Structure formats: structure tokens, C-alpha cells
Amino acid sequence: MRAVFAALALTATCLTVPAAPAAASDNGLSIRPAMGWSSWSFVRRWPDETKMKAQADALVSSGLADKGYVYVNLDDFYQKCDSNGFVVDNYGRWAVDSAKFPSGIKALADYVHAKGLKFGFYVTPGIAKNAVTANKPIEGTSYHAKDIADTSQTHKNYNCKNMYRLNYSHPGAQAFINSWADQMASWGVDYLKIDGVDASTVADVEAWDKALRQTGRPINFALSNNLPIAQATTWKRLANSWRTQGDVECYCGSGPNGSGYPLTDWSHVVSRFNSAASWQQYAGPGGWNDYDSLQIGNGDQVGLTADQRRSHMTHWAMAASPLLLGTDLTALTSVDLAMLKNDRLIAVNQDGVAAQRVVNSGVNQVWRKREANGDYVIALYNTGTSGNSTVSVTWAQAGFTGPAAVTNLWSGASEGTIASSYSATLRPGETRLIRARPAGAATRYEAENATISQGAAESNHSGFSGTGFVNADNVTGSYVEFTVNAAEAGSRTVTIRYANGTSVNRPMTVAVNGAAVQTRDFPGTGDWDTWADATLTVSLNAGANTVRLTGTTANGGPNVDYLDVS
Structure with a gap:
């Protein structure tokens, strides 16, 4: 018999979750959207040990970690390549570039963990050409790379390329993925992003899901990018989050490959509105629609005005997207830090419900979701780039009738009791986020x-x-x-x-x-x-x-x- 116990209290108000169209991943992870930082947007192709530690330090010193931003995720370009693709270890797995990470990945993960944070890592499907050419053994088995590789087909890869597909009809293929997952678990990985996922890689996603589970370590499993919605129920069953579109980065900076500032632009952010409307039904505890990195932290230089950045965060919060920062945490502005630490916005993101769009007229959009205590959270947007616009919503459109007490969630100020509808005249790119409490709410x-x-x-x-x-x-x-x-x-x-x-x-x-x-x-x-x-x-x-x-x-x-x- 289990002992009597009291479950931990939630730190944020919980909202009603409609029945999902398919079972979510039952790995017990990501009951709420992940929060933290990822290296791709700002660090881009040049991650190293020093930069990763600096961002982890800043996550703590800024107070963001105390607000729930706990993941420190190392994205692509940590690997070592030669003219034939990825350099591999003795068992055919990618070798880490020791010039960038002289202490190794486990030491970096240990550093992150010592700060009370969690460590994320990155991979793409398949097996490296160099592993097959050298016919590397599969750890713990009598199989070799040539036994499991389909050299007639390659996988999408954004760095060293040259990734052959795996023949999952051979038991060595799963054993290879298991060995890679075991290595990551031994390093202390808490989050794994598998990139290059599409309709042709379902078998790979299934293999990685099995591999992560068999490690015995809880590892949040994220899929990327621009996944087809036709397989939405599959992604939901296998993973904890999935990227619904391509990158939010504009690749329009002045550095190599479009790196540097600006990181994004308004068109890349606002394109997520239609995506969120289409994917909304698939989000819920254990699995989330991922709209890519949150580009807030470094002021206007990221490519968004302050109004647009507030709308950016509002939409990610309303959509219950993971909040993975892409900015330079060592150079946070006070305005942006206040946005990111707003408890009311974080609670909206962490409530476990993806909002529905109820108004979509020109530049005017309105989104809503209902809270467990009967409150409704409502976001109004002017998505245009010029001219003010008056955005309106009736309480009936939001899902209730009768008067409601309204609170502005960005400012925390009360707006009094409003009878039957709400309007706001918004600047281009501006948002208004409110909580409406109807009379007699459950x-x-x-x-x-x-x-x-x-x-x-x-x-x-x-x-x-x-x-x-x-x-x-x-x-x-x-x-x-x-x-x-x-x-x-x-x-x-x-x-x-x-x-x-x-x-x-x-x-x-x-x-x-x-x-x-x-x-x-x-x-x-x-x-x-x-x-x-x-x-x-x-x-x-x-x-x-x-x-x-x-x-x-x-x-x-x-x-x-x-x-x-x-």
C-alpha cells in the first residue's frame, strides 16, 4: 500500500484541457512546456564550452532560472567533421570537437547541473558515413555499421551531411540508437532535440523514443523542424514537443551565414499565428507545439520592437509553446528582463492549455482559453506593421456571457467590470492580454x-x-x-x-x-x-x-x- 501523501501545489493556475485527439507521450515528462535557453539563435555555428557556461551562469544570475527557465541546450555544430562527414567514436557515434569542448560533454552537463539547471543536447537521424566506411562495431553487440546502414539513402543533416539511413528491420539498428542514447544518459543529458524530422523519419523517431526510455534517465524528447501536421498524432504519441514550422531566425544578420543581429523579424514571428491555429488541438500535458526560440532579451537589436516582443511572448504563452530563449543572456536589457520574468505571463504559458483563435480579421486577431477557476485569458493583437487598429471581442466569442472583472496581465492593473465585450486600440505589433473573471465562475x-x-x-x-x-x-x-x-x-x-x-x-x-x-x-x-x-x-x-x-x-x-x- 502507498502511504498517504499530499501532492505538491502548483505554482500557476491550471486551465481546462480538452480531450486530446490522440494519446500523448506517456514518458511522464514535459507536463508543462519546457523553459530555458538554446544555443542556436545567438551562438549559432560556434558553440564552445566557455560560451555555454557563460549562458548558464547568466540564466542563474539574471533570476530567470528562479522563474522556471532551467534548460541549457547545446544545439548543432558541437561535432567534429572531416571531408567525409562526421568524425565518429569507436562505436560509430558522432565525436565531439575537443577544441570546442576540451573538458567533454559530461563535464559541461555537470557544470550546468551544479547550478540547479538541466542540460540539453542535439542529434539528427541516421548513421554517419565514416562509421559505415570504417565498419565500426555496434556497442554491446556482434553487429557492425555495414549491417545496419542503408547506403542507398541519406538523411537530412545541416552540418557535416553524409548521414546514411538505418535499416530498422535489422536488430542492430535499434541497438545502435540505444548505445547513443545510453552515452547521452551517462553524460547527464536531460533534453534531446532530434532535428531533420519529417514524414519519412517516423521509424527514427520511434527508435529514439524507445532508446531514451530504455536508458532509465528522464530525457525530454523534442522534434525539429517544420514537421508535417498530417502526422501530428504520431509526433504527439512519441515526443514531448515538435516544431511546427521552419526556423524563427531571419538569417539576415551581418555575420557569416546571416548570423549576428538581427536574429529575427516580425514576419517570422507573426507567421506562427496561423500555425498555432492549425496545431492547437494537438497540444496538452506531455506534448507541446513548439514555435521555436523566444527572441527576447537584447532589446530592439534582435529585430523586433518592444511592442512586437511583447506580442511575441504573449503568443508563445497563449499557445503553450516551450519558452526556449535564443538571445544572449549575458547582455539582457532591463526592459526585456522584466518581460521574461513577468509571473502573470509565465503562468499563462505554464497553465497547460493552448489557446484557440476566435477572431481573425485583417491585422486583428483574438485568442482565448478558459482557466480552471472559470477565468478566461484573452489576447488581442494588431499584427500589422503600420497604423493603429481597434481590436474587439465579445464575451460570447470568448466563451461566456454576462459581466466580467478584467485584469491587464502585462501590467497587473484592474480594468474594472465590463459588461459584454472588450476593445483595445493597438499600435502596429502591439498586444493586449487580459484575464476576464465572469460572475459565478466555478x-x-x-x-x-x-x-x-x-x-x-x-x-x-x-x-x-x-x-x-x-x-x-x-x-x-x-x-x-x-x-x-x-x-x-x-x-x-x-x-x-x-x-x-x-x-x-x-x-x-x-x-x-x-x-x-x-x-x-x-x-x-x-x-x-x-x-x-x-x-x-x-x-x-x-x-x-x-x-x-x-x-x-x-x-x-x-x-x-x-x-x-x-
């Missing part, structure tokens, strides 16, 4: 934050709200107990969201403040990814109340996602 209590007896908080099924759900042990008496607050005594409507993947009813007794109210049936919902609602009326006292749901049979109760109290 309050949500996430099961994973309740007290659990003989059960556990888990996240291995899709469609749940918050960071997970409660899976009760299959014993009589297992329970989940919520602490519910009421401003005044009286009757309340309580909705229990549950899933029962069996065909057997799993009844629970509902008790309020220690007194049984009724025993409710919780019949099968078809599978564990399908959620249903059970509603009843209870009487609450003013102040704190306990609502306990207890399984009454040897099967225990169903999985419980949350309790809504109107």
Missing part, C-alpha cells in the same frame, strides 16, 4: 494536489487537466480528499471528472466534512484517455471543507482528474 481543485490514500498522482494518460490525475489503488477504501473553500455556507454544484478504462463500475462514496452524502456510480468510459463528468449537489460550510471520494469495492475508484465547485 473553482477547480486538481486531484493531484489533494490528499491521496492508497493511490498516486500520475500523468501517463492523455486529456487530463493540471499536471496529472489520481490513480487509486485497487483496494476498498482508497481515497482522494479535497480541501474546498466556500465564502459562505450553502449548496454547491460539484462536478467530478473521472476516467474508467474498464467495463466494471467503480463506485465511490462522497463525504463532506466527514459525513457521507451519497455513493455514486462511476461506470466505464471506454478507455483511460476518455474522461466523463459526474455531478451532484452538496452543502458546504463557510470556510474550509473536506470532500472525500472513497472507493467502495476491491477495484478501488476510477482515475480522478479534478473537482469543480460552482
Whole structure:
């Protein structure tokens, strides 16, 4: 039996998550979008040990790490190449350029970990030509590179090229990927980006998913780039994030290969709006639509005005995209640092819900999502490059009716109670982000934050709200107990969201403040990814109340996602 324990409280308000069209990755990672920094945008083709350490130092000293920006991701061009492609180690895996990383990757990861941060790494599908030419052995097997390579086909690669495809009908191919993943795990990798993914590389993504899981180390798995939406359910099943478009960088800087400032431009940012509308339905706990790096930190020189940068962050937050900074963290401006550390914006990103677009008219766009406590988060944009525009939304378009109290989330200021619609006259590239609290909104209590007896908080099924759900042990008496607050005594409507993947009813007794109210049936919902609602009326006292749901049979109760109290 598991001991009674209280799950950790969330640091951000949780929002309603609609049922996903396909099961999310069940590796238990990225329940919320990843936050941190990646080397590609600013460091580009010249990463090295000193630069990576400097960015990790700045992530901590700036206070960004305390806000949740914890990943330090080394992207491409850490490898060593010769005229035939990647130089490889004794087992055919890419060799790290020792001139750039003299202490090695494990030492760098250790440095990052010592600062309380997490370390990310990079790879592309296939096996290097040099591994095949030398017929390198596959670690831990009797196989060799020539046994597993399909030399008639090559993979997309942006650096040394010359990557042959793998023949996954041969067991040595998976063993090779496993050996590479094991090496990364031994180095302390916490996040892996596999680049060059497209419809032809599903087998590679599946192989890497298996390989990362078999290491026993939790490694956040990210796919890149410009993935086809036709395979969206596949990416969702296998990975924790997936790039929906090409690079956000404009490659219009003055340095080699378009490096240097500016890093991006408004057209590259605003192109993500249509992408987010198309991909919205696939985002949820465990798997996120990735709109590429967040280009905020170095002021106007990144290629965006202050208004555009606020819109950039607003959209990434509303879309629940990973927030991976691409800027130089050693040269943060005070204006941009304030943007990045805005707790209200971070909470919108970390709420676990991707917003829907409800207005798309010329340069005017409006996006919305509903919070667990009945609040609505609404973003209004003028996406144009010249001229002010008045952007409007009715509360009905946002998803509710009646008056609502409005708060400006960028400033934190109250805008009072507004009857039925909201308008803002916005400069080109400007945004307005508000929270609207309708009268009589329901309050949500996430099961994973309740007290659990003989059960556990888990996240291995899709469609749940918050960071997970409660899976009760299959014993009589297992329970989940919520602490519910009421401003005044009286009757309340309580909705229990549950899933029962069996065909057997799993009844629970509902008790309020220690007194049984009724025993409710919780019949099968078809599978564990399908959620249903059970509603009843209870009487609450003013102040704190306990609502306990207890399984009454040897099967225990169903999985419980949350309790809504109107």
C-alpha cells in the first residue's frame, strides 16, 4: 500500500484541457512546456564550452532560472567533421570537437547541473558515413555499421551531411540508437532535440523514443523542424514537443551565414499565428507545439520592437509553446528582463492549455482559453506593421456571457467590470492580454494536489487537466480528499471528472466534512484517455471543507482528474 501523501501545489493556475485527439507521450515528462535557453539563435555555428557556461551562469544570475527557465541546450555544430562527414567514436557515434569542448560533454552537463539547471543536447537521424566506411562495431553487440546502414539513402543533416539511413528491420539498428542514447544518459543529458524530422523519419523517431526510455534517465524528447501536421498524432504519441514550422531566425544578420543581429523579424514571428491555429488541438500535458526560440532579451537589436516582443511572448504563452530563449543572456536589457520574468505571463504559458483563435480579421486577431477557476485569458493583437487598429471581442466569442472583472496581465492593473465585450486600440505589433473573471465562475481543485490514500498522482494518460490525475489503488477504501473553500455556507454544484478504462463500475462514496452524502456510480468510459463528468449537489460550510471520494469495492475508484465547485 502507498502511504498517504499530499501532492505538491502548483505554482500557476491550471486551465481546462480538452480531450486530446490522440494519446500523448506517456514518458511522464514535459507536463508543462519546457523553459530555458538554446544555443542556436545567438551562438549559432560556434558553440564552445566557455560560451555555454557563460549562458548558464547568466540564466542563474539574471533570476530567470528562479522563474522556471532551467534548460541549457547545446544545439548543432558541437561535432567534429572531416571531408567525409562526421568524425565518429569507436562505436560509430558522432565525436565531439575537443577544441570546442576540451573538458567533454559530461563535464559541461555537470557544470550546468551544479547550478540547479538541466542540460540539453542535439542529434539528427541516421548513421554517419565514416562509421559505415570504417565498419565500426555496434556497442554491446556482434553487429557492425555495414549491417545496419542503408547506403542507398541519406538523411537530412545541416552540418557535416553524409548521414546514411538505418535499416530498422535489422536488430542492430535499434541497438545502435540505444548505445547513443545510453552515452547521452551517462553524460547527464536531460533534453534531446532530434532535428531533420519529417514524414519519412517516423521509424527514427520511434527508435529514439524507445532508446531514451530504455536508458532509465528522464530525457525530454523534442522534434525539429517544420514537421508535417498530417502526422501530428504520431509526433504527439512519441515526443514531448515538435516544431511546427521552419526556423524563427531571419538569417539576415551581418555575420557569416546571416548570423549576428538581427536574429529575427516580425514576419517570422507573426507567421506562427496561423500555425498555432492549425496545431492547437494537438497540444496538452506531455506534448507541446513548439514555435521555436523566444527572441527576447537584447532589446530592439534582435529585430523586433518592444511592442512586437511583447506580442511575441504573449503568443508563445497563449499557445503553450516551450519558452526556449535564443538571445544572449549575458547582455539582457532591463526592459526585456522584466518581460521574461513577468509571473502573470509565465503562468499563462505554464497553465497547460493552448489557446484557440476566435477572431481573425485583417491585422486583428483574438485568442482565448478558459482557466480552471472559470477565468478566461484573452489576447488581442494588431499584427500589422503600420497604423493603429481597434481590436474587439465579445464575451460570447470568448466563451461566456454576462459581466466580467478584467485584469491587464502585462501590467497587473484592474480594468474594472465590463459588461459584454472588450476593445483595445493597438499600435502596429502591439498586444493586449487580459484575464476576464465572469460572475459565478466555478473553482477547480486538481486531484493531484489533494490528499491521496492508497493511490498516486500520475500523468501517463492523455486529456487530463493540471499536471496529472489520481490513480487509486485497487483496494476498498482508497481515497482522494479535497480541501474546498466556500465564502459562505450553502449548496454547491460539484462536478467530478473521472476516467474508467474498464467495463466494471467503480463506485465511490462522497463525504463532506466527514459525513457521507451519497455513493455514486462511476461506470466505464471506454478507455483511460476518455474522461466523463459526474455531478451532484452538496452543502458546504463557510470556510474550509473536506470532500472525500472513497472507493467502495476491491477495484478501488476510477482515475480522478479534478473537482469543480460552482
